Amino acid sequence: MTGFVPTDRPPSAPARLVDDFTPALIDVGAHHLCPGCGEPVAMRSALEAVDELGLTRRAIAVFGIGCYTAFSNNLDVEVLQALHGRAPSVATGVKRARPDSIVFTVQGDGDMVSEGLQEVLHTAARGESVTCIMLNNGVFGETGGHMSAATVVGQRTKTSLEGRDPDLHGRPILLASLLAHVDGAAYVARGLVNSAGNVARTKKMLLRAFEAQERRAGFSFVEILTMCPTGWFVETEEAPGYLEDNLAAVHTPGVLKDEVDR
Amino acid sequence: MTDTAAPARRLLQGSEAIAEAMIAAGCRFFSGYPMTPFTEVLEHMARLLPGVGGICMNAESELEAVGMAWGAAATGTPAATGSTGQGLSLMQESLAEITLARLPLVVLDMARAQGDYYQATRGGGHGDYRHLVLAPADSAEAVTLIGLAFDLAERWRNPVLVMGDYYLAHTARSVTIPGPVDRAVPAWGLDGSSGGTGRAKLISFLGSAKQRDDVGYDLAAHYADCAAHTSTMAHAVKPLAEVTDTEDAEVVVVAFGTPARYVQAAVRELRSEGLAVGTVRPITLYPFPTEAVARAADGARVVAVYENNQGQMVDDVRLAVLGRAPVEFIGGLSLDSSGFGIAPDLDVRVLKERISRVVAS
Ligand SMILES: Cc1ncc(C[n+]2csc(CCOP(=O)(O)OP(=O)(O)O)c2C)c(N)n1
Ligand code: SF4
Ligand SMILES: [Mg+2]
Numbered sequence: 001m002t003g004f005v006p007t008d009r010p011p012s013a014p015a016r017l018v019d020d021f022t023p024a025l026i027d028v029g030a031h032h033l034c035p036g037c038g039e040p041v042a043m044r045s046a047l048e049a050v051d052e053l054g055l056t057r058r059a060i061a062v063f064g065i066g067c068y069t070a071f072s073n074n075l076d077v078e079v080l081q082a083l084h085g086r087a088p089s090v091a092t093g094v095k096r097a098r099p100d101s102i103v104f105t106v107q108g109d110g111d112m113v114s115e116g117l118q119e120v121l122h123t124a125a126r127g128e129s130v131t132c133i134m135l136n137n138g139v140f141g142e143t144g145g146h147m148s149a150a151t152v153v154g155q156r157t158k159t160s161l162e163g164r165d166p167d168l169h170g171r172p173i174l175l176a177s178l179l180a181h182v183d184g185a186a187y188v189a190r191g192l193v194n195s196a197g198n199v200a201r202t203k204k205m206l207l208r209a210f211e212a213q214e215r216r217a218g219f220s221f222v223e224i225l226t227m228c229p230t231g232w233f234v235e236t237e238e239a240p241g242y243l244e245d246n247l248a249a250v251h252t253p254g255v256l257k258d259e260v261d262r
Numbered sequence: 263m264t265d266t267a268a269p270a271r272r273l274l275q276g277s278e279a280i281a282e283a284m285i286a287a288g289c290r291f292f293s294g295y296p297m298t299p300f301t302e303v304l305e306h307m308a309r310l311l312p313g314v315g316g317i318c319m320n321a322e323s324e325l326e327a328v329g330m331a332w333g334a335a336a337t338g339t340p341a342a343t344g345s346t347g348q349g350l351s352l353m354q355e356s357l358a359e360i361t362l363a364r365l366p367l368v369v370l371d372m373a374r375a376q377g378d379y380y381q382a383t384r385g386g387g388h389g390d391y392r393h394l395v396l397a398p399a400d401s402a403e404a405v406t407l408i409g410l411a412f413d414l415a416e417r418w419r420n421p422v423l424v425m426g427d428y429y430l431a432h433t434a435r436s437v438t439i440p441g442p443v444d445r446a447v448p449a450w451g452l453d454g455s456s457g458g459t460g461r462a463k464l465i466s467f468l469g470s471a472k473q474r475d476d477v478g479y480d481l482a483a484h485y486a487d488c489a490a491h492t493s494t495m496a497h498a499v500k501p502l503a504e505v506t507d508t509e510d511a512e513v514v515v516v517a518f519g520t521p522a523r524y525v526q527a528a529v530r531e532l533r534s535e536g537l538a539v540g541t542v543r544p545i546t547l548y549p550f551p552t553e554a555v556a557r558a559a560d561g562a563r564v565v566a567v568y569e570n571n572q573g574q575m576v577d578d579v580r581l582a583v584l585g586r587a588p589v590e591f592i593g594g595l596s597l598d599s600s601g602f603g604i605a606p607d608l609d610v611r612v613l614k615e616r617i618s619r620v621v622a623s
Contacts, residue, residue: 093333
């Protein structure tokens with residue numbers, strides 16, 4: 001069929017599912033995250049990495065609390081739900097008790113940097129053989145768009161209405177940059193999911209992080225910058241650009257440390 | 263002559279006896295952060311666990327300690343953690359949710375004096391849940407109750423607190439450590455292997471039902487299940503108490519933990535001096551031995567409660583006595599300068615005087 005689709009009357013045929021894009025390890029495609037949210041893309045990338053490395057029958061995901069928690073009862077890998085900020089110590093207990101498993105956490109910037117910073121720092125310092133994944137959207141998405149410890153200067157949130165002011169609110173913690181300086185960390189990278197190319201690059205980081213764990217090189221960490229149009233109060237289609245211009249300008253993407261082969 | 267077949271009695275400090283009893287009971291994961299009088303248990307676990315293939319973690323705080331124990335417990339590994347009341351305060355958010363995640367865990371509550379009775383028996387954290395609470399009066403009993411704690415945790419998939427104190431931790435006694443218990447890995451334990459089967463395991467305090475449409479978790483159903491479980495557990499677990507001389511007692515004294523031993527000594531002396539006194543020592547603080555207390559109070563002129571605090575267990579005693587007799591509080595804060603709850607009024611003469619005063623009034 002050529003031409004345009006008329007929208008001034010009901011469609012001539014009912015909608016049908018052309019293809020099911022649900023990845024292998026996500027049970028149900030539907031989720032209640034916002035349209036344009038970057039977290040499902042990040043979640044999907046992590047699960048594809050698990051699948052592609054053949055780790056499905058050994059993987060245990062430990063979830064923090066944020067919007068991504070919606071995926072914790074929706075996966076075909078084993079899941080342990082932890083509290084807000086506390087996933088790294090819980091993951092530590094799992095990994096020490098079951099050293100043959102592949103353990104990764106899924107946390108947000110509010111979870112990992114604001115509430116639970118010491119957890120991830122100590123876990124990295126111990127060189128714990130786990131992978132921590134942080135979905136960084138620079139806000140508490142779940143609670144409705146509040147300032148987190150990763151919110152960039154100038155960013156408007158419900159608790160920094162005029163934008164984050166360094167004199168009033170201090171400056172953001174750049175977690176990946178901080179962790180790169182911790183000896184126990186073998187792999188530290190920061191990716192983003194605002195374009196197909198960046199998703200592909202982020203996926204490579206996730207593959208490498210799991211490889212680091214598989215080879216017992218030490219602690220591995222992937223920070224993923226994700227869109228949160230709702231918490232940023234920007235139009236859905238503007239979110240990828242907003243991410244690039246604001247978050248990614250401060251939380252600079254790239255591989256910060258790779259000592260997997262050392 | 264010694265019987266070579268009998269398990270050897272050994273003179274052990276309380277902390278060491280507790281550590282050895284935990285290992286005998288099958289504990290293979292322990293995490294903790296030092297704080298008196300919990301510290302030595304951690305030291306002994308760090309020394310002993312590797313030898314049996316277990317893991318002891320020097321957690322960076324009580325928050326990490328309980329998190330690590332949570333993770334290990336989720337794999338079905340018999341796990342324990344602990345602290346004093348202060349450290350347990352830090353752990354409460356996790357202890358509450360571990361309960362709602364239906365995980366077994368043994369928690370040592372090596373308290374300072376007895377001001378943490380409410381914290382231990384009322385749940386301590388947020389939400390609607392209960393922990394089973396055992397309160398040994400000496401290390402010999404602690405050894406037995408540690409075994410029971412691991413059994414109960416496994417049976418009910420619920421945290422079990424064992425309450426000790428400075429005396430229990432630091433007093434050496436001759437004890438018999440029971441033979442090792444082998445605990446099978448439970449079917450629900452995580453190890454990753456159920457991934458990709460379409461039925462991957464989920465352990466969550468939000469519920470264990472998998473999403474089959476886009477509704478998320480069914481919290482109402484989960485919380486109702488948890489409430490039903492708590493109620494079944496509370497009714498099924500047998501309350502324990504040590505009762506002495508209450509049949510003809512005009513005065514019944516109720517006390518728990520180490521102080522109960524001092525109370526029992528005072529009461530023995532008062533008996534020999536002709537006073538009709540008896541004692542009830544709750545061994546399980548939750549479920550509380552309500553019936554044992556009620557039976558003892560029947561026919562008594564007064565029920566006295568001794569605790570090293572401002573009066574906490576006295577609430578449970580009043581609920582048990584239910585007006586059968588007046589309930590008088592004869593305890594008090596431990597005001598020693600060490601801060602460890604040494605309780606200078608744990609003195610048989612002082613206790614005798616307080617009990618006699620209640621009788622006279
Ligand atoms: C102890 C505790 N404090 C506060 C909250 C409320 N809370 C839930 S999610 C959240 C922030 C989540 O932010 P983030 O981790 O960045 O996830 P996002 O929603 O942005 O994906 C907060 C503060 C909580 N669940 N627990
Ligand atoms: S609030 Fe933000 S993080 Fe949460 S679902 Fe919506 S877009 Fe995603
Ligand atoms: Mg966030």
